[in-house]
Amino acid sequence: xxxAMIDEKVEGEIVEKNSSIFKIEDFNLWYGTNxxxxxxxxxxPQNKITAVIGPSGCGKSTLLxxxxxxxxxxxxxxxxxxxxxxxxxxxxxxxxxxxxxxxxGMVFQKPNPFPKSIYDNVAYGPRIHGIKKKKVLDExxxxxxxxxxxxxxxxxxxxxNAFSLSGGQQQRVCIARCLAIEPDVIxxxxxxxxxxxxxxxxxxELIKELKNNYTIVIVxxxxxxxxxxxxxxxxMLNGELVEFTDTDRLFSNPKDKxxxxxxxxxxx
Amino acid sequence: xxxxxxxKYSVQEMISDKKSKKNLxxxxxxxxxxFLLLCAVISxxxxxxxxxxxxxxxxxFFSEVSLAEFYxxxxxxxxxxxxxxxxxxxxxxxxxxxxxxxALPIGIAxxxxxxxxxxxxxxxxIKPILEILAGIPxxxxxxxALTFVTPILQSVFPELKIFxxxxxxxxxGIMITPMIASLxxxxxxxxxxxLREGAMALGSTKLEVTIKVIIPAxxxxxxxxxxxxxxxxxxxxxxxxxxxGATPNLTFDPMQSIQTLTAFIxxxxxxxxxxxxxxxxSIYAVxxxxxxxTFAMNLFAQYISRKFREDY
Ligand SMILES: Nc1ncnc2c1ncn2[C@@H]1O[C@H](COP(=O)(O)OP(=O)(O)OP(=O)(O)O)[C@@H](O)[C@H]1O
Ligand SMILES: [Mg+2]
Numbered sequence: 001x002x003x004a005m006i007d008e009k010v011e012g013e014i015v016e017k018n019s020s021i022f023k024i025e026d027f028n029l030w031y032g033t034n035x036x037x038x039x040x041x042x043x044x045p046q047n048k049i050t051a052v053i054g055p056s057g058c059g060k061s062t063l064l065x066x067x068x069x070x071x072x073x074x075x076x077x078x079x080x081x082x083x084x085x086x087x088x089x090x091x092x093x094x095x096x097x098x099x100x101x102x103x104x105g106m107v108f109q110k111p112n113p114f115p116k117s118i119y120d121n122v123a124y125g126p127r128i129h130g131i132k133k134k135k136v137l138d139e140x141x142x143x144x145x146x147x148x149x150x151x152x153x154x155x156x157x158x159x160x161n162a163f164s165l166s167g168g169q170q171q172r173v174c175i176a177r178c179l180a181i182e183p184d185v186i187x188x189x190x191x192x193x194x195x196x197x198x199x200x201x202x203x204x205e206l207i208k209e210l211k212n213n214y215t216i217v218i219v220x221x222x223x224x225x226x227x228x229x230x231x232x233x234x235x236m237l238n239g240e241l242v243e244f245t246d247t248d249r250l251f252s253n254p255k256d257k258x259x260x261x262x263x264x265x266x267x268x
Numbered sequence: 269x270x271x272x273x274x275x276k277y278s279v280q281e282m283i284s285d286k287k288s289k290k291n292l293x294x295x296x297x298x299x300x301x302x303f304l305l306l307c308a309v310i311s312x313x314x315x316x317x318x319x320x321x322x323x324x325x326x327x328x329f330f331s332e333v334s335l336a337e338f339y340x341x342x343x344x345x346x347x348x349x350x351x352x353x354x355x356x357x358x359x360x361x362x363x364x365x366x367x368x369x370x371a372l373p374i375g376i377a378x379x380x381x382x383x384x385x386x387x388x389x390x391x392x393x394i395k396p397i398l399e400i401l402a403g404i405p406x407x408x409x410x411x412x413a414l415t416f417v418t419p420i421l422q423s424v425f426p427e428l429k430i431f432x433x434x435x436x437x438x439x440x441g442i443m444i445t446p447m448i449a450s451l452x453x454x455x456x457x458x459x460x461x462x463l464r465e466g467a468m469a470l471g472s473t474k475l476e477v478t479i480k481v482i483i484p485a486x487x488x489x490x491x492x493x494x495x496x497x498x499x500x501x502x503x504x505x506x507x508x509x510x511x512x513g514a515t516p517n518l519t520f521d522p523m524q525s526i527q528t529l530t531a532f533i534x535x536x537x538x539x540x541x542x543x544x545x546x547x548x549x550s551i552y553a554v555x556x557x558x559x560x561x562t563f564a565m566n567l568f569a570q571y572i573s574r575k576f577r578e579d580y
Contacts, residue, residue, distance in 0.1 A: 075387070101469055102470070112465065114463060125470040128470070128480060129471065174466070178469075
């Protein structure tokens with residue numbers, strides 16, 4: 001906070017641009033004895049789209065899941081270092097997990113709607129957090145489905161099981177389910193890898209729109225996708241963060257030889 | 269490596285080798301399904317045979333004792349010619365109700381614990397214990413009820429009869445608990461992890477994930493396990509014969525001695541019932557009544573699991 005305030009006095013514009021919602025400092029993570037993340041330092045800017053790229057097994061999902069603490073409580077997982085969310089250490093307070101997850105939502109690689117109606121899927125989050133009024137829920141469901149650009153396709157079948165939808169539609173329902181609790185950050189782990197090109201482009205459009213209200217961190221194997229939609233890109237390799245900079249810069253003028261090899265497809 | 273260099277074998281050659289023996293395979297290919305069909309037919313025929321015998325002897329019985337007398341009568345004392353089956357039905361239902369009250373909460377709670385909370389290690393210890401519990405012969409359960417549970421209950425309720433529905437019902441409940449626990453746990457365990465993750469990522473606590481996502485998703489399996497256990501309780505014989513008494517009693521008071529449908533069949537079949545007497549035929553009428561109960565339970569189970577099927 002204090003740093004940001006000093007910045008503000010000096011250069012008001014830049015604060016807005018640089019204020020980061022997550023600050024990862026010297027972060028290491030082990031699955032048992034197997035280290036998956038090595039000394040990562042990374043600041044994730046607010047209201048921007050940050051892409052994480054890198055070869056399979058390099059630790060992208062691990063890093064992403066760290067941000068909403070989906071993996072540090074698996075038995076055998078150990079971490080060191082800090083992850084600051086809005087200047088609070090997320091590991092410090094074990095009680096904070098559920099609260100953190102209401103602020104940091106997640107969309108998974110494979111669409112994972114609950115075996116319930118479309119309506120109940122989207123209303124699930126608000127309901128468990130105590131919203132009971134039918135009218136309020138109706139409104140939340142409608143707004144979330146609109147926000148996920150799927151309202152028109154499902155508005156007449158809200159009571160049908162979400163499994164009756166196509167994969168792309170299911171994924172958008174999952175995005176709506178995530179929007180329904182109005183998080184600040186949305187983590188997406190290869191959200192389009194199971195989808196056809198048309199659904200993919202719909203979801204990419206959607207992600208770009210969501211940027212106005214949300215901070216988005218997206219893991220993707222598709223470098224064109226990262227280049228198309230993200231503002232910043234992080235390149236990871238073998239558990240290390242190799243390079244993190246503006247997307248344009250990373251793809252046009254990478255600093256690190258390994259980044260260059262990877263994005264030009266010359267990678268082992 | 270070696271074979272590759274020497275080229276002694278060619279895979280294609282071996283395949284055509286096998287093809288030349290195909291005649292032999294053709295025969296097996298035809299015989300095996302026939303054999304399998306035969307086995308299936310045997311079990312169908314057995315079922316049909318049992319049903320046929322039940323029906324035939326029951327029809328003889330009902331030509332002597334009217335249906336109305338049998339199903340509406342409230343006194344069961346076949347040795348003095350009173351064939352009102354109602355007390356046996358209430359006895360059976362009483363035992364089943366007590367057993368369900370015991371087994372349902374314990375079974376479901378254990379299933380939830382095993383599937384959602386237990387560490388791998390404790391699961392590995394507890395599950396085999398449950399299976400051992402399920403493998404204990406029912407006659408042992410019967411003596412357990414009579415010589416262990418009943419005295420304890422009597423120290424709490426002094427008016428409790430030595431042979432009583434409560435003790436037998438509780439022990440039948442203990443007997444069917446592992447069935448509910450184990451089958452429900454299977455159902456909950458097969459709910460894919462990505463649903464748990466999805467719910468957790470929305471800020472649900474573990475309990476909320478379990479109650480709002482996992483149980484609904486596994487509901488058809490859970491209900492099927494309950495129905496199966498209940499029909500097991502309906503048909504349970506040894507425990508009630510030993511511990512519940514042999515007093516057909518039109519009562520829902522668990523302190524009393526009662527008799528179930530099954531316990532009467534044992535009594536009738538082991539006593540000096542002469543072939544061709546009304547008592548002899550009444551065994552079949554009671555049997556078919558029991559069959560209708562369990563059959564209805566099975567239909568109900570099928571209906572439920574179709575209705576609640578949540579595909580994931
Ligand atoms: N639950 C786990 N238990 C043990 N090891 C794990 C676990 N999850 C991931 N790992 C290991 O951690 C490393 C990083 O995995 P991670 O899933 O983060 O890679 P990724 O970059 O997301 O790969 P992909 O692009 O294939 O999804 C891998 O070596 C993997 O084997
Ligand atoms: Mg991954």
